[in-house]
Amino acid sequence: MDSAEYERKIASRFAAFDQDGNGYIDREDFSGAAAKLLAEFSTTARCEKGQALYYGAEAFWQGMAGIADVDGDQRVSRQEFITGAVKRLRDRPQRFAEIARPFLHAVIAIADEDGRGVTPLAAERVLKVLGVEPERAARVAGALDTDANGRIGEDDILAGFAAYYVTPEHP
């Protein structure tokens, strides 16, 4: 894959972060995603898990801004996303997992409804709430259960999440 094609595919990931579709990634996209996830799993914002999710969403936003908000206006434009996020994360996808980890850890705590791990179905619900097309959500969630035991481990979720958002080759 050449560089131009890579950037074009990464640009399509921009829409996944721009949850409200206003053309910028900003704090509201992350807090909005947290609110939608709480509603999906019938969790209140005031409980410990709800607080952890909002904290994680804010940390995720701060990490994203630190990497990509080059002009410091508290929002990441499409061009900033491509030049900042893509160029810095291409060689270090684990950096992406690091900034996303507190958020994903909190999402897992909410999506693990019986305390025995996240099921592929719960992961599919998370992805759909975040705007992933239903067919792709089912495919990605199913692929995360690498040992097919019906539960998805945190490491697999982190790796899958990073792969989905920064590796265009991922399904």
Ligand code: CA
């Ligand atoms: Ca937005």
Ligand code: CA
């Ligand atoms: Ca900016």
